Amino acid sequence: MTMHGTLANEAVLLHHRPDxxxxxxxFEAVSQSLPALGDGKVRCRTHYIxxxxxxxxxxxxxxxxxxxxxxxxxxxxxxxxxxxxHHPDWPEGTQVRCPGGWQQFSDHLPEALHRLPTGLSRPxxxxxxxxxxxxxxxxxxxRLGEVASGDxxxxxxxxxxxxxxxxxxxxxAGARTIAITSGEExxxxxxxxxxxxxxxxxxxxxxxxxxxxxxxxxxxxxxxxVGDPLLTTVSQQLAxxxxxxxCGLMGDYNGAQKTTGPPPGxxxxxxxxxxxxxxxxxxxxxxxxxxxxxxxxxxxSIRANEECHPGLSSAPDAFCRLMRGENTGxxxxxxxxxxxx
Ligand SMILES: NC(=O)c1ccc[n+]([C@@H]2O[C@H](COP(=O)([O-])OP(=O)(O)OC[C@H]3O[C@@H](n4cnc5c(N)ncnc54)[C@H](OP(=O)(O)O)[C@@H]3O)[C@@H](O)[C@H]2O)c1
Numbered sequence: 001m002t003m004h005g006t007l008a009n010e011a012v013l014l015h016h017r018p019d020x021x022x023x024x025x026x027f028e029a030v031s032q033s034l035p036a037l038g039d040g041k042v043r044c045r046t047h048y049i050x051x052x053x054x055x056x057x058x059x060x061x062x063x064x065x066x067x068x069x070x071x072x073x074x075x076x077x078x079x080x081x082x083x084x085x086h087h088p089d090w091p092e093g094t095q096v097r098c099p100g101g102w103q104q105f106s107d108h109l110p111e112a113l114h115r116l117p118t119g120l121s122r123p124x125x126x127x128x129x130x131x132x133x134x135x136x137x138x139x140x141x142x143r144l145g146e147v148a149s150g151d152x153x154x155x156x157x158x159x160x161x162x163x164x165x166x167x168x169x170x171x172x173a174g175a176r177t178i179a180i181t182s183g184e185e186x187x188x189x190x191x192x193x194x195x196x197x198x199x200x201x202x203x204x205x206x207x208x209x210x211x212x213x214x215x216x217x218x219x220x221x222x223x224x225x226v227g228d229p230l231l232t233t234v235s236q237q238l239a240x241x242x243x244x245x246x247c248g249l250m251g252d253y254n255g256a257q258k259t260t261g262p263p264p265g266x267x268x269x270x271x272x273x274x275x276x277x278x279x280x281x282x283x284x285x286x287x288x289x290x291x292x293x294x295x296x297x298x299x300x301s302i303r304a305n306e307e308c309h310p311g312l313s314s315a316p317d318a319f320c321r322l323m324r325g326e327n328t329g330x331x332x333x334x335x336x337x338x339x340x341x
Contacts, residue, residue: 004111008032011103027316042090044080050127051331056253070164074102079123117290128330129304139282140245141169156180157225161330206293226250227259235262238270247277305329
């Protein structure tokens with residue numbers, strides 16, 4: 001823990017920007033010495049790191065106008081514990097959510113810190129079903145998609161961070177929910193664990209044919225997390241008056257394709273409503289979201305589907321698996337709970 005008398009901080013830096021799919025050698029593990037804690041700042045020890053697809057754009061240098069370069073700590077949201085504090089509102093021992101990144105310790109001004117929802121059986125829930133991915137699912141299904149009983153909802157990336165809750169919110173609203181995912185095991189999770197009405201295996205099935213069989217009256221709500229070719233395939237099978245929520249472009253992030261979507265005439269013909277979603281617009285709803293859904297997660301009415309990797313050193317490989325679409329749930333990394341100093 002100490003390095004030449006000072007506190008050491010294990011960290012993972014960006015080594016070089018990926019070209020296509022990221023590989024573990026794009027990242028570099030280092031041990032850095034921690035500076036003295038600055039005035040008014042709070043030092044946090046990381047317990048869990050959230051790995052999210054948007055980090056692919058961040059390390060490419062172009063996430064909504066922001067990015068990092070080689071030599072910088074890979075960013076990411078974390079659940080952490082305050083281990084030293086120069087601020088009275090954030091005493092040692094407080095559990096927080098903060099942008100700690102891929103490292104053991106991070107220093108913050110109080111504005112960057114958020115308390116965890118009370119009553120969590122597992123702190124990582126604040127990064128998954130009750131965190132940013134969960135809020136995204138809530139915003140897409142309820143605020144923009146206005147899901148209701150009688151809807152036929154299609155969710156791709158159906159068992160991942162956003163999709164796993166989106167499908168469950170659809171079911172709880174009384175909708176018929178169709179998962180699109182890849183592989184037998186993910187289809188099993190979708191139907192048996194997350195309660196989707198049906199599942200299409202995009203790696204094996206003819207998605208268009210399966211959809212016309214499963215949704216003969218058309219899809220009334222498509223929560224798009226992946227872009228083309230699924231965006232076009234599902235849009236072709238929209239019901240009249242269908243809604244499309246554009247939220248993610250998994251198929252594009254590694255640079256192999258550029259989603260263009262269906263010709264607009266198709267949406268015109270279906271009298272479709274198409275809305276773009278940016279979760280930051282719903283930050284003001286986060287506390288209410290946590291208050292409403294924490295009891296449902298804790299009593300098992302909503303299932304948290306997490307894929308947890310042990311140790312900071314597992315982060316590069318886990319992130320690369322996520323970007324290859326091999327994850328089977330919301331990806332988090334759990335750091336060893338060592339003594340603070
Ligand atoms: N707009 C916003 O504010 C916002 C906020 C959060 C997340 N998002 C977006 O939501 C999406 C899901 O994020 P997440 O964190 O929940 O990730 P995730 O679903 O846990 O992981 C990504 C999944 O995408 C699927 N996938 C990968 N490549 C694909 C491809 N070429 N075509 C179709 N599916 C592919 C894979 O699932 P299967 O094997 O199941 O197909 C993979 O497991 C991402 O696009 C993310 O950027 C947007």
